[in-house]
Every structure is written in C-alpha cells, then in structure tokens.
Amino acid sequence: MLPKNTANNIPQNIINKLKESKNIIILPHVSVDGDALGSSLALALALKKAGKNVRVYFEEEIPQVFTFLPGKEFILKYSNFNEDSSKMSKAETVVALDTGDLERLGNRVEIFNNSENKINIDHHPTNTYFAEINYVNPKAAATCEIVYELIKAIDIELDNDIALCLYTGILTDTGGFKFGNTTSITHLIVSELLNYQLDIPTISYRIFDAVSKEKLKLIGKAINTIELHEDGKLALATVTKKMLEETGALDEDTEGIINYVRNINGVEIAALFKEKEDLEIKVSLRSKSYADVAEIALKHNGGGHKNAAGCTINAPLGEAKKIIFDDLIKAINTHKS
Numbered sequence: 001m002l003p004k005n006t007a008n009n010i011p012q013n014i015i016n017k018l019k020e021s022k023n024i025i026i027l028p029h030v031s032v033d034g035d036a037l038g039s040s041l042a043l044a045l046a047l048k049k050a051g052k053n054v055r056v057y058f059e060e061e062i063p064q065v066f067t068f069l070p071g072k073e074f075i076l077k078y079s080n081f082n083e084d085s086s087k088m089s090k091a092e093t094v095v096a097l098d099t100g101d102l103e104r105l106g107n108r109v110e111i112f113n114n115s116e117n118k119i120n121i122d123h124h125p126t127n128t129y130f131a132e133i134n135y136v137n138p139k140a141a142a143t144c145e146i147v148y149e150l151i152k153a154i155d156i157e158l159d160n161d162i163a164l165c166l167y168t169g170i171l172t173d174t175g176g177f178k179f180g181n182t183t184s185i186t187h188l189i190v191s192e193l194l195n196y197q198l199d200i201p202t203i204s205y206r207i208f209d210a211v212s213k214e215k216l217k218l219i220g221k222a223i224n225t226i227e228l229h230e231d232g233k234l235a236l237a238t239v240t241k242k243m244l245e246e247t248g249a250l251d252e253d254t255e256g257i258i259n260y261v262r263n264i265n266g267v268e269i270a271a272l273f274k275e276k277e278d279l280e281i282k283v284s285l286r287s288k289s290y291a292d293v294a295e296i297a298l299k300h301n302g303g304g305h306k307n308a309a310g311c312t313i314n315a316p317l318g319e320a321k322k323i324i325f326d327d328l329i330k331a332i333n334t335h336k337s
C-alpha cells in the first residue's frame with residue numbers, strides 16, 4: 001500500500017461515475033505519447049474487466065514505438081462526428097486523460113461535448129479544469145500514476161497487460177526515472193508493477209534506444225541546425241518538412257530530438273521548432289533546472305510542465321522563432337528562488 005498522505009486522492013464522484021456507467025469513452029491527447037496512450041489503454045483494459053463497454057478514440061495512428069502495447073482492440077480512429085461509421089462516439093461517460101486543455105482533444109472535442117458525464121484526469125499544472133469533474137494532480141509524475149490509483153480505487157485487479165501499459169507511461173514521462181518529477185510514490189507504484197511479467201530490457205530498448213536509419217539521419221540534420229545564444233544557455237534547433245522528406249523519416253521520429261539539444265553542457269533552455277505546415281510551427285521546450293518553460297508555452301497558447309512544455313505558433317518558421325525568442329531570453333535571465 002502507498003503511504004496515505006502522499007498518494008493520489010481520487011475523488012469519490014469519479015469512482016462512482018465509472019462504476020455506474022456501462023458505456024465509457026476514453027480520450028488521450030492529440031500527438032499521443034507514452035503516458036497518454038499507456039493510461040488510456042490501462043484504464044480501458046481495467047474497465048473491460050469490470051464489464052464495461054469501453055472505446056478509446058484516437059485522431060492519429062499509434063506511434064510505431066508503442067505498437068507493442070496491449071489493448072489495441074479498444075482503439076478507434078476518429079475524424080468527425082458525422083462521419084463516424086461506428087456510431088459509438090457518444091457515451092454516458094467520457095474520460096479525458098493526460099489532456100491539459102480542450103484543444104488537446106482536437107476534433108474529438110465533439111465526442112467530449114456530446115457525452116453525458118465529462119471527466120478530466122491529468123497531471124499537467126497548466127490544466128484548465130475543462131470538465132464537470134476534474135482531478136488534476138501535478139505531483140503525479142505521469143497520468144499513469146493516477147490511473148494506477150484509480151484502478152485500485154474501483155477495485156479492479158491489475159494484470160500483466162495493465163501493468164505493461166502503466167509501466168510504459170511512467171517510464172516515458174519520467175524519462176526512465178531520470179526527470180525531476182520522479183518521486184518515492186513513482187518507485188512504490190513501479191515496485192508493484194514489477195510483480196507482473198514485464199520484459200524490462202525489451203521495453204527499455206524499444207522506447208529509448210531502438211532507432212531507424214531514417215530517424216538517425218533526421219537527428220543528424222537537426223543537430224546541424226543547433227544555434228547557441230546567451231553564452232550557450234539557450235539552444236535552438238529546427239526540423240523542417242524538407243528534412244523529413246529528404247531523410248524519409250516519419251513525423252513521430254522528431255520525438256526525442258529535443259533531448260540532444262537540452263543535453264549540451266551549459267544549456268538551460270532548449271527549443272525545437274518543428275515545421276508541421278508552412279504556417280504551423282510546433283515548438284517543444286525543455287529546461288534543465290530553474291527556467292519555467294510552461295510559463296512561456298502558456299503565453300503562446302500551449303502548456304506543459306516547468307521543465308517540459310510546448311506550443312504551436314501560426315507563422316512561418318523564421319517568424320515563429322522571432323515571436324518566442326524574447327521570452328526565451330527572459331526566462332534564461334530570470335532566476336527564481
């Protein structure tokens with residue numbers, strides 16, 4: 001058992017709503033990551049065991065790196081309410097997981113709005129409390145930690161598949177237990193998950209180390225764009241559409257490139273500008289210690305955590321850099337105690 005005072009405290013109305021509902025839809029955020037996917041599939045697997053009809057709606061394909069996860073049978077792809085041939089995109093209860101704001105639900109916000117009971121479970125400090133029932137715990141390293149508690153609270157037994165999903169989410173959101181969000185609770189939860197059959201070396205390899213030659217070439221190109229400012233405390237890098245075309249890398253292959261930039265000695269803030277469309281630049285932000293990049297992201301209609309955040313700027317690439325540059329410099333020179 002987890003220490004009571006530090007464990008997540010799942011509100012009773014969430015437990016009740018899930019217990020009472022027969023049809024439940026789960027929504028992870030767009031550009032799904034290990035935590036959003038892991039928490040969604042873990043909750044789906046658990047609720048299925050409790051006899052519920054569960055669907056997990058995605059707006060995109062599962063990233064290749066996570067195709068080893070169980071629970072794919074719950075996943076449906078969604079583009080718009082009227083075209084949904086499954087006619088199931090309406091539920092008694094909808095649960096948004098790992099989603100900081102409604103925009104992060106993309107087109108699936110229709111599903112959210114059309115469902116009877118709306119629940120928001122997340123750990124982003126920038127969460128906008130957009131549902132009727134909200135449970136946001138920024139102390140949780142991953143939404144998977146909260147879903148672990150939730151599954152326990154509803155009295156559903158863990159199993160190998162659920163443990164694999166939860167472990168994957170916690171592993172990815174803590175960067176392999178290396179980020180500052182890792183707590184004693186994280187390790188207590190994982191210590192229980194390790195009682196199930198988890199192939200740790202294989203999971204670690206697939207998530208952190210396995211790389212296609214296309215991705216490696218893209219990393220090379222991105223590294224060549226790195227520019228340093230403010231005595232080497234600020235590092236910027238770029239991934240253009242052209243670079244993706246030239247290397248044959250996938251969109252998801254840009255994941256993790258920001259870490260090379262952040263890891264440079266002396267860098268406090270790293271920013272990766274990814275050209276999604278000509279006028280749509282996705283900005284990933286990382287800080288090493290004191291700088292609060294969530295604050296910068298929030299100012300530009302994004303969100304995230306103090307040391308990892310992101311936003312989208314609708315401008316050409318060069319312009320997007322200029323728009324956010326002063327905020328980056330300011331954050332570098334702001335030392336909060």
Ligand SMILES: [Mn+2]
Nearest residue numbers: 035098143173
């Ligand atoms: Mn997360």
